[in-house]
Amino acid sequence: MPQKRTVIGDDLPNIPWEDRPAGSSDPVWRYSRNPVIPRDLIPTSNSIFNSAVIPFKNKFAGVFRCDDKCRRMQLYRGESDDGLNWRISPDPIDFKGADQEIAAYNYGRYDPRVCWLEDRYYVTWCNGYAGYPTIGLAYTYDFEEFFQLENAFLPFNRNGVLFPRKIRGKYAMLSRPSDMGHTPFGDIFYSESPDMLHWGRHRLVMRPAGGWQSTKIGAGPVPIETSEGWLLIYHGVLTSCNGFVYSMGAALLDLDEPWKVRYRTAPYLLSPQKDYECVGDVPNVVFPCAALCDAATGRLAIYYGAADTVTALAFAYVDELIDFTKENSLC
Numbered sequence: 001m002p003q004k005r006t007v008i009g010d011d012l013p014n015i016p017w018e019d020r021p022a023g024s025s026d027p028v029w030r031y032s033r034n035p036v037i038p039r040d041l042i043p044t045s046n047s048i049f050n051s052a053v054i055p056f057k058n059k060f061a062g063v064f065r066c067d068d069k070c071r072r073m074q075l076y077r078g079e080s081d082d083g084l085n086w087r088i089s090p091d092p093i094d095f096k097g098a099d100q101e102i103a104a105y106n107y108g109r110y111d112p113r114v115c116w117l118e119d120r121y122y123v124t125w126c127n128g129y130a131g132y133p134t135i136g137l138a139y140t141y142d143f144e145e146f147f148q149l150e151n152a153f154l155p156f157n158r159n160g161v162l163f164p165r166k167i168r169g170k171y172a173m174l175s176r177p178s179d180m181g182h183t184p185f186g187d188i189f190y191s192e193s194p195d196m197l198h199w200g201r202h203r204l205v206m207r208p209a210g211g212w213q214s215t216k217i218g219a220g221p222v223p224i225e226t227s228e229g230w231l232l233i234y235h236g237v238l239t240s241c242n243g244f245v246y247s248m249g250a251a252l253l254d255l256d257e258p259w260k261v262r263y264r265t266a267p268y269l270l271s272p273q274k275d276y277e278c279v280g281d282v283p284n285v286v287f288p289c290a291a292l293c294d295a296a297t298g299r300l301a302i303y304y305g306a307a308d309t310v311t312a313l314a315f316a317y318v319d320e321l322i323d324f325t326k327e328n329s330l331c
């Protein structure tokens with residue numbers, strides 16, 4: 001087990017964990033009891049996937065994408081003692097304080113990320129506005145009340161992911177400009193803000209590359225600060241004869257100038273291969289949205305949506321992931 005302290009962050013001794021299966025040398029391995037959240041955990045849900053979890057009061061809290069049986073996409077709050085068994089509220093989050101112009105045009109919320117930043121938990125998600133997708137932003141102190149801010153960007157945009165601290169004195173966010181449909185392109189960009197309201201100084205971070213990440217890419221969980229750079233887990237998409245295939249990879253971004261990519265995995269870390277990743281409402285999707293990390297041991301628990309239907313869990317060691325990313329890098 002790695003003992004050096006690479007992660008710049010808090011210890012999380014109660015992180016959900018399962019050792020790598022005997023005989024495997026993969027840098028990322030699946031939880032043997034996946035999916036961790038079934039599609040019908042609440043009676044009204046069609047599917048629960050692409051969801052975000054975070055440590056909260058020595059336990060865990062989260063914001064979940066539940067598509068209901070009318071196939072409305074909304075965000076629900078949830079809590080867990082162990083990160084494995086979740087209680088999800090029966091009703092969607094009622095976001096307070098949104099400007100009427102923003103609220104009136106809402107047609108759905110999906111793919112949340114949750115980020116602890118300074119004194120509160122921020123939620124970013126893909127937010128419908130004027131019939132188009134863009135990045136919604138809100139905060140909560142307690143996972144009871146949520147206060148919505150302005151959308152971060154103009155449409156069309158998806159996969160907005162905050163950094164967990166200011167960089168060069170500014171709030172920082174990754175995003176993926178898109179179109180309004182099943183976007184056949186997509187690069188990751190970096191933007192900064194003095195106040196969480198005005199976003200600018202946009203910089204290109206990464207473009208699609210070969211193979212599993214050849215069509216489009218998008219940031220996944222909130223980046224993890226390490227002595228080797230920001231560890232970014234992301235999704236990459238390949239267009240096959242049978243449609244899109246979503247896999248998971250990793251990159252190391254420069255700590256002070258995160259739009260500079262230092263290393264990036266040529267092979268995927270996880271691709272849809274298990275039944276629950278290959279069969280569902282949208283087949284062949286592995287879509288990471290959250291990661292828990294224990295700085296003391298470097299243990300990582302990655303939550304990902306599987307086949308747009310259920311939520312699954314995978315594990316890794318940060319040090320091994322960094323070594324793998326460096327040794328198998330595109331750049």
Ligand code: BMA
Nearest residue numbers: 050110111182282285287308
């Ligand atoms: C993307 C998003 C995700 C989804 C993925 C695969 O465009 O809509 O929510 O998981 O497609 O369908």
